[in-house]
Amino acid sequence: MRYRKLGQTGLNVSVVCQGTWSVATKDIFWDGQDKADSFKAIWAGLDAGVNFFDTAPAYGNGEAEEILGEALGKHRQEVVVATKVPPTDLVPEKLRLSCERSLRALRTDYIDLYQIHWPSKELPLEPAWRTLETLQREGKIRYFGVSNFGVSFLREAIPLGRIESNQLPYSLLWRAVEFEIQPLCVAHQIGILCYSPLAQGLLTGKFQTADEVPEKRARTRLFSSIRKMTRHGELGCEAETFAVFAEIQALARQQKMAMGHLALAWLLHQAGVTSVVVGARNAAQATDNATVADFELDDELVARLSQITEPVKQIIGHNADPWEHVSRMEKQ
Numbered sequence: 233m234r235y236r237k238l239g240q241t242g243l244n245v246s247v248v249c250q251g252t253w254s255v256a257t258k259d260i261f262w263d264g265q266d267k268a269d270s271f272k273a274i275w276a277g278l279d280a281g282v283n284f285f286d287t288a289p290a291y292g293n294g295e296a297e298e299i300l301g302e303a304l305g306k307h308r309q310e311v312v313v314a315t316k317v318p319p320t321d322l323v324p325e326k327l328r329l330s331c332e333r334s335l336r337a338l339r340t341d342y343i344d345l346y347q348i349h350w351p352s353k354e355l356p357l358e359p360a361w362r363t364l365e366t367l368q369r370e371g372k373i374r375y376f377g378v379s380n381f382g383v384s385f386l387r388e389a390i391p392l393g394r395i396e397s398n399q400l401p402y403s404l405l406w407r408a409v410e411f412e413i414q415p416l417c418v419a420h421q422i423g424i425l426c427y428s429p430l431a432q433g434l435l436t437g438k439f440q441t442a443d444e445v446p447e448k449r450a451r452t453r454l455f456s457s458i459r460k461m462t463r464h465g466e467l468g469c470e471a472e473t474f475a476v477f478a479e480i481q482a483l484a485r486q487q488k489m490a491m492g493h494l495a496l497a498w499l500l501h502q503a504g505v506t507s508v509v510v511g512a513r514n515a516a517q518a519t520d521n522a523t524v525a526d527f528e529l530d531d532e533l534v535a536r537l538s539q540i541t542e543p544v545k546q547i548i549g550h551n552a553d554p555w556e557h558v559s560r561m562e563k564q
Contacts, residue, residue, distance in 0.1 A: 233281025234525045236506050238312070239396030239423045241375050243344065245284040245312050247500055247507050247525050249425060250277040250518060252285060254511040255299050256292020261448055262513070267299065269514040274303035276515035278311070280522030286399070286425070286509050288316040288349055289334060297337035304339075313338060314345035314397075314425075316379060319352040322360040331367055346373040347399060350560060351385040361392040377422075382552060382561030383412045386422075395422050397506065401554050402426040404435060404480065404495045404537060405454060405473060407545040408552035413561075414504055423506035426499050428554070430510065434473075435495040437481055442470040452554040454544070464557045469547040479540045487533070490520075494537070497527040501534045 235244040254262050255270035274285070285304070287296045297315060304311060315338065321330040334343060346364065351357070364376045377397030378389060389395055398417050400409050406428065417424050430436055432449045439445045442455060451461045456468040484491040499508050512518035529537075553559035 233283075233522060235283070236423075238345070238506055239375070239377070240394065240421055241396055243312055243375070245507055246282045246522075248282055248496075248522050249284040249286050249314070249507040249509045250274070250282045250521070251427065251509040251511040252287040252296040252300050253291040254513045256296040258295050259292040265513060270299050271303045272515040273512040273518045274300060276518040277512060277522065278304075278307055280519050281525070282518070282522055283310060284312045284314070284507055286314045286427075287338075289318060289330065289337075290316070290349065294333070294337050297334055301337055301339035308340055312344040313340065314347060314377075315343055316347045316349035317360075319348070319350040319355070322348065322352050322355045322357070324359055324363040327360055327363045328367065331372055335372065342371055343373045345375050345377055345397065347377045347379045347397065348381075350380045351378070351382075353560070353563065357385070357388055358392055361389070365393065377425075379425075379427075380553075380561050381413075382559060383416055384563040385561065386413070386416055386420075388563075390420055395420070397423040397425050399425040399427055399509065401428045401552065402499065402502075402505075403429045403431045404498055404541045405431040405476070405544055406452075406548065406552075406554060407541065408548050408550060410502075410545070411550045413552060414502075418504040422504070424502075424504045425507050425509055426505060427509045429496055429499050429508040430492050431495075434477065435480070435492055437484075437491040440474075442474060453548060453551075453557075454554075462555075464555060466557055469544055472544055472547060476541050476544050480537065483533075483536065483540070489527070493524050493527060494529075496521075496524040497529050498534060498537045500524070501529055 234247045257265045367373045375396045379399035450459045484494045510521045551559045
């Protein structure tokens, strides 16, 4: 496993961060998840050198936090735990209560990285920030970061105090952050944590056409709004996405690499990226994800992958929100 410094903290975190949304057995997005498999996935991640775990109260209505806390047990002091506060709780009293609930669920007395899950267009940011600073002084959180913050919200937050990380949707098929958000994060030494780094399974190679993708995964702006669970109202870019997909798959075969490994390794070569946040539903997935830390790509291959996916990047454009036509990440 390789490790990188998180922002300007003293924390060295694994370049593979194990996401825990998929360990929740009660989350409607993940059908048929078994709790025993969830525990085994976390333990396998630990065995493979993962020391960075990401969760949130939104995952299974708090169940993911509970499973992670129980699974870590005696290993709690060895790892960096990141969780989040919902945007609806960004008023001081609610924020404090949300933090306390997460501490109880995680069976810990401190949170290493506490992130604002989404910015709020209704609630002011500064009162929340001052509350985070108070929780930090009390030792309940060590550092704080943000998630899904576009340029306008970042510019509001940066003068308020230190931001250690910004968790963003970023993958070979979703490069919208590169236009403006990534350069701002790099300039301020804000570590980028990449969620959906496999584009919800597209980059594993398991789907060969758009019609094969399950409804719950075909919700992003890559897909046409005629698909049942979309809410963006856009045409999508299905033909372009799967044409690009075929090229990536061919390149992966040429390199004798799994397509998912190639996609994750490419991300770890991008400016400002600290870790890729990859979910694991069982031990085999966790072990396989961790092997990505061993791959180094040469500059030519990294550039080729960027070239292949440039058409989709240009179609998606600057809006980094995968699901909405008008980005929740920016102030309008």
